[in-house]
Amino acid sequence: MRVGNGLTCRFWTDNWSPFGRLSTFLSDTATSRLGIRQQSTLSQLYNRGTWMLPNPRSDTQLSLHIFLTTLSLSNFDDHYEWELDGKTYTRYSTGQVYRAITMQSPLVPWREVVWFSGSIPKHSFLTWLLVQNRCPTRDRILGWGLQTDPLCLLCGSSPESRDHIWFDCGFAWSIWENIASRCGISPLRSWEASLHHLQGMNGDKARRRLTLLAWQCSLYLIWAERNNRLHRCSFRSVDDLLRQIDTTIRNRIASYRDSNSSIASLMLQHWFSSA
Structure with missing residues (x-):
């Protein structure tokens, strides 16, 4: 997900960070300890240019905080894009995904x-x-x-x-x-x-x-x-x-x-x- 205004992007479950789903990435941390509800959106955690998250207490939390220093919300809507090998696509291609996740073998003569x-x-x-x-x-x-x-x-x-x-x-x-x-x-x-x-x-x-x-x-x-x-x-x-x-x-x-x-x-x- 490409983050825009953060109104629809869910903090825990959407794939908006380089770490994937934060519910998995921060699995060593219970959501109650961070004080962030399961359905919270990014816009609810962002106030006047500041991210309202508790201080990091683990390496994974520190990595998230470092990334958030590079991210700010805008007036554009959140939206999804397909990304493979660093390139973005407007349409999903099963063939491209298959080639990305499998080892490429040489073409056979037949x-x-x-x-x-x-x-x-x-x-x-x-x-x-x-x-x-x-x-x-x-x-x-x-x-x-x-x-x-x-x-x-x-x-x-x-x-x-x-x-x-x-x-x-x-x-x-x-x-x-x-x-x-x-x-x-x-x-x-x-x-x-x-x-x-x-x-x-x-x-x-x-x-x-x-x-x-x-x-x-x-x-x-x-x-x-x-x-x-x-x-x-x-x-x-x-x-x-x-x-x-x-x-x-x-x-x-x-x-x-x-x-x-x-x-x-x-x-x-x-x-x-x-x-």
Whole structure:
């Protein structure tokens, strides 16, 4: 709180001093000993240029008295500001606060293929988990000491792992091979090679966004199919999933029309040209 006339700034609970809440800073002192009521405002403790506080009896009280010698009330209203690292802001930003209270790590090379403009949030979140190999595939479940069938739920012929499902698995590969060709890229069966290839994509912005959108959608629906087989005993064919991916991509492109009609038009052209 920026102190003005002190009419609304509460002595004990508002964050008006460099010490934060005085009820915490002066916790070694009972409020009754200072003779200041819990709801007292600064204006009630300031009279003709003098602060009406008892003489300090501790180091914390002395620090407060020293600060008060630099502070005087004015005719302006008290008001709040957000301050981070010595800079003031008129609006609150969750991102700025997060960066201020956490250690900053170097940017990872895969950030732009996971979090990109126009992505589908739940698809990006799953991709983020997959990049870090944090999804409960059967190889990881076995690594936790739990008992489970190790075979892939999609093809049933090889041990299940992230690198197998995307896209060494024949079922998943049939999907990605089709979707990649519609995006105009050569599909790769290796997870790491595919990820590296997508990271290096540049050039046509519309085609790049379409490719990332289709890639993440494929990852998401393949994982959803795997889970449906495990938990619901529900099986869909490659053609069923391809139709669902097609519908999802069309709907997402349509959602861009109001904000960026030109890129929506280009993405639809790319998508339909290889249908």
